[in-house]
Amino acid sequence: MKAHLSRRYLFSASHRLHSDKMSEAENESTYGKCNNPYGHGHNYTLQVTLSGQVNTQTGMIFNLVDLDNFIEREVLNRYDKENLNTLPEFEEAVPTTENLCLHIYEIVQRGFSPAHLERVRLEETMMNSFEYAGVGKLHQEMSS
Amino acid sequence: MLYLTRKAEFSASHYYHNPAFSAEENQRIFGKCNNPNGHGHNYTLEVTVKGEVDPRSGFVIDLKQLKEIMHREVLDAMDHRFLNKEVPEFLHQIPTTENIAIAIWQRLEKKLQKAQLHRIRVYETPDLFVDFYGEEK
Numbered sequence: 373m374k375a376h377l378s379r380r381y382l383f384s385a386s387h388r389l390h391s392d393k394m395s396e397a398e399n400e401s402t403y404g405k406c407n408n409p410y411g412h413g414h415n416y417t418l419q420v421t422l423s424g425q426v427n428t429q430t431g432m433i434f435n436l437v438d439l440d441n442f443i444e445r446e447v448l449n450r451y452d453k454e455n456l457n458t459l460p461e462f463e464e465a466v467p468t469t470e471n472l473c474l475h476i477y478e479i480v481q482r483g484f485s486p487a488h489l490e491r492v493r494l495e496e497t498m499m500n501s502f503e504y505a506g507v508g509k510l511h512q513e514m515s516s
Numbered sequence: 517m518l519y520l521t522r523k524a525e526f527s528a529s530h531y532y533h534n535p536a537f538s539a540e541e542n543q544r545i546f547g548k549c550n551n552p553n554g555h556g557h558n559y560t561l562e563v564t565v566k567g568e569v570d571p572r573s574g575f576v577i578d579l580k581q582l583k584e585i586m587h588r589e590v591l592d593a594m595d596h597r598f599l600n601k602e603v604p605e606f607l608h609q610i611p612t613t614e615n616i617a618i619a620i621w622q623r624l625e626k627k628l629q630k631a632q633l634h635r636i637r638v639y640e641t642p643d644l645f646v647d648f649y650g651e652e653k
Contacts, residue, residue, distance in 0.1 A: 373651055374649075374652055375614045375618065377614065377644075377645070378645050380643040380644070421647075426614045426615065430545060431609065431610035431615045433614055435545065
């Protein structure tokens, strides 16, 4: 039987929202406080949802320890206590939570094979969250 | 179509062990969860049902009835229990969060009349939860 499993992780990072393609005035009007040149930080909550058949021998879709190790190694080690603007993926792209959410989706999609990635949810604060479920999928799921 | 979700909490203990595996295999696969004395969690259950709004009552489902069904079918059986030893589904099946969600679905599905069961979500901890949407048709 197929089930979905979701796991939540915490990490903290700083960023500055600024685009070299925009003028100073445009950056200021687009990003407001987030354009502060010194940057600012968030406690991010990452929620990863994977699906698959429940193995009848183990009662599990996959071993959670494998997911925890993977996320620790590939995501948390990369982003926790970092300034996102200094990372290669944000050399050109603005480190918005949208873009970070897409990057984390790619990392999990490419690197974690034991189950099917359904979606990645990234909460920037308790008030803001972003979800990515692959091209076109989230809209379909929510409207069905 | 409207979706309605009701939450409940229960506390129970469990451990993970498959008698078909060797002691080493059980330890390797299940780690700390293999401790035969069990350990406990405060589970949060979310039951989501879907249906059309009844024009007379304005309800998708009578919440009081849903609450009673959840109490009778799930909480009375699982709250403050050792799942492996006291809940029939888990005498021969490991009470993982996946299997708990499936068992709760099976218990509730046959008891609901007007509204249709949409999703069972079981939180083992605030950081870990499983969703079950029924068997794939």
